[in-house]
Amino acid sequence: MSGLSERERAGCIKILQLMSKGDLLSLSDTVTNKLIVVENVTEATETILSFTKNAEELLKRKKVYRDLIFKYLAKEGVAMPPSSEKHQLVRKTLELWSSRKAGVDESLLGDTDETRQRSSTKIASDSTNMKVEVGFDPQALGQQFCQWFFQLLNSQNPSLGQQPQDWGPQHFWPDVKLRLVSRAGSEQMEEFLGAELVNLRLLALTRDEHLLLSPNLDPLGLKVLASPHGLVLVAVAGTIHRDGACLGIFEQIFGLIRSPLENNSWKIKFVNMKIRGQDALGGTEVAAPALSYNSTELQLLCS
Template identity: 55%
Template structure:
């Protein structure tokens, strides 16, 4: 049965409405193995959404043609060049469904009801926190890319601890390692990636692309893998690890204490990028 989020389900429903009826019914038969009968296109859509294993699996179906995804994204205000490949359109749709809500991260996670005594740091669900943080962070960062057509959000040093450290490792040709210290400098360097270099970061928030853990001292580590784009070109993949700590002097807000960004070359296989960090790897990034 489907494990899609509500945003993914709603997005898939709107996209499936663009399919011709004959393709819609054929897709329903494939997804349900002809075990479900329907009497209307709307029932067919509900059956497809209910019995698809994931949004990515559904979008990769042959009946969900590239042109349908392109048309859906255009209706949602996501511009893409007409020659964009289907795989890249799929990434854009998944990114849209996983990052269309910016504000709730700090609001919901600052609420005391978001915590309980189930973990060493009092957090009930680290994965939910990690997903919400990544949706918030990448929507905020990508909004600085003026070619993406999104309103610029409230990016700035206020989201970082004053002594934050940023490490950027690049494996595009020659290996390069850069390090930055301080909220103002780290904020400016990250914003330059999208403002000046016109990059767009698309995180993979499925299970294979996200890992979260916490320490007894209140540090939460969120690791995520994703793809990096410039306009219609996929430049490569990234893995990013964030170290988050609450600031009791600023409304108990989560702020970034460490950021480790690894950028690799072109994506080889036609699949969403997979996180390679193990838990020990994540801890060692900020303890050595």
């Protein structure tokens, strides 16, 4: 009988879904010593999970390739160096599943648009209650927002092979502003105004350019400030990938304001984004980039 917890089982299913049909059927033969014949992917998945003693055993199987685990962690918003060895990725995955943070990740992603909308609203409602009863925690909101935002945006990348989630202009205020500065050799700056244009430009990063944005949610990579006027500033740094290669780093600042007409859900008021390619970094690879903004610069954006 399987010794997987509910959270481990859900994570294992996501990883198995990334495997080819041939590898999945082969893995099913391995775990059952070919005593059980399966006819399709669904049967193979259930059989593998049923005959798996624990999560670590499954992750260490030869057919569960290093790249699959790396891709899974990236989807979950966990930044790992592209050069990470399989045993490091396995350890990080087990830590993710055993931590409380993993429960937050799952609560942000439902199976349907309605579930996701309800989960997003729940976070906003909980934050409202905390502000009244036990003190508002901006850092917790920033962590939850980044996990939700980057999972949502990365799901639009067709190379990941997952069902795109409900990305769209509904997550932005109508007058939202985007300022995008990219430096790969020469510096380019783009500005966009309005929910539809901002939504489409950010969407193009993952859907059209096939980029994967992996945020660093450690203290050096994430800062959150709250103004007395209701604006919450979330600044985050991370790495940019395409097909397993690290292309550079990004820094992104979000301005969030609650919408009283939409169950007090948080919506994005502005986005400032800086992208630096490997050339601009001098060819050095940064596994977990730190924010270059200091507290004074961020305070100015809050005023």
